[in-house]
Amino acid sequence: MHGSNLRVAYQGVPGAYSEAAAGKAYPNCQAIPCDQFEVAFQAVELWIADRAVLPVENSLGGSIHRNYDLLLRHRLHIVGEVQLPVHHCLLALPGVRKEFLTRVISHPQGLAQCEHTLTKLGLNVAREAVDDTAGAAEFIAANNVRDTAAIASARAAEIYGLEILADGIQDDASNVTRFVMLAREPIIPRTDRPFKTSIVFAHEKGTCVLFKVLSAFAFRNISLTKIESRPNHNVPIRLVDEANVGTAKHFEYMFYVDFEASMAEARAQNALSEVQEFTSFLRVLGSYPMDMTSWSPSPPSSSSSTLSL
Numbered sequence: 001m002h003g004s005n006l007r008v009a010y011q012g013v014p015g016a017y018s019e020a021a022a023g024k025a026y027p028n029c030q031a032i033p034c035d036q037f038e039v040a041f042q043a044v045e046l047w048i049a050d051r052a053v054l055p056v057e058n059s060l061g062g063s064i065h066r067n068y069d070l071l072l073r074h075r076l077h078i079v080g081e082v083q084l085p086v087h088h089c090l091l092a093l094p095g096v097r098k099e100f101l102t103r104v105i106s107h108p109q110g111l112a113q114c115e116h117t118l119t120k121l122g123l124n125v126a127r128e129a130v131d132d133t134a135g136a137a138e139f140i141a142a143n144n145v146r147d148t149a150a151i152a153s154a155r156a157a158e159i160y161g162l163e164i165l166a167d168g169i170q171d172d173a174s175n176v177t178r179f180v181m182l183a184r185e186p187i188i189p190r191t192d193r194p195f196k197t198s199i200v201f202a203h204e205k206g207t208c209v210l211f212k213v214l215s216a217f218a219f220r221n222i223s224l225t226k227i228e229s230r231p232n233h234n235v236p237i238r239l240v241d242e243a244n245v246g247t248a249k250h251f252e253y254m255f256y257v258d259f260e261a262s263m264a265e266a267r268a269q270n271a272l273s274e275v276q277e278f279t280s281f282l283r284v285l286g287s288y289p290m291d292m293t294s295w296s297p298s299p300p301s302s303s304s305s306t307l308s309l
């Protein structure tokens with residue numbers, strides 16, 4: 001995972017956690033700020049960037065659902081993951097006191113991860129969601145807003161000249177976000193180090209189908225690290241004939257599963273060919289090395305202008 005010449009697109013502005021994740025995955029890469037995730041995806045598709053970095057889940061806030069939908073809508077491949085400890089600060093213009101705040105702005109995950117601490121700090125503030133944490137800090141600085149604080153990183157405070165009113169305000173000290181790295185081409189899976197594989201599927205009609213799909217992994221001792229369901233936009237509802245009960249309506253889902261094996265292993269290949277028997281749709285999103293490292297801060301160099309296509 002060497003990144004000196006890589007251009008890595010992320011959603012947000014310099015100081016965003018996604019930028020730090022790009023730097024962890026590809027040290028010394030050139031991080032390209034984008035105003036939306038869609039733009040980060042398009043930047044890779046149009047060869048403006050080589051990778052996109054996408055936060056998918058957080059130990060406190062849970063899954064970032066919108067981003068799972070994006071993975072399905074686009075045809076990029078997951079080529080890596082990083083887990084990033086997230087340390088939030090409450091930032092405001094120099095001289096602003098906590099007592100005079102009426103509003104706190106941040107990415108929805110930032111607000112969710114600090115919910116209880118904001119209450120404990122005795123702040124009687126409206127919460128407002130914006131696109132990214134560092135963008136919230138930039139907004140306050142650019143518009144000289146004195147009644148509003150941002151939840152963002154200490155690096156964002158430094159970049160936008162804000163003061164840290166409170167440090168480490170996430171509700172749990174071990175607050176970790178998992179990001180995936182996306183590329184136009186998949187990487188060749190290997191067996192010489194721990195790999196993870198991410199798939200998405202829609203199951204066939206029938207009874208206990210989800211159980212049968214998951215048992216394909218259990219029988220081969222393949223651990224699942226994640227399962228997420230999202231509404232299936234193509235088939236939102238399914239009619240099921242249930243004897244003596246009439247016709248029932250069930251929601252239809254797409255299932256996202258991560259498992260601890262490489263697609264280069266026979267047990268993973270066999271599990272997937274079994275899964276295929278019970279699914280109407282199956283896609284391998286990527287087979288990639290597991291992040292086994294701890295956090296090492298090495299901020300990449302971000303371009304000065306934010307990309308919008």
Ligand SMILES: O=C(O)C(=O)Cc1ccccc1
Pocket residue numbers: 011012015016017018019055058086107109110131132133134177
């Ligand atoms: O807004 C950011 O800085 C992001 O990169 C998304 C995010 C927000 C909160 C925690 C982790 C990632």
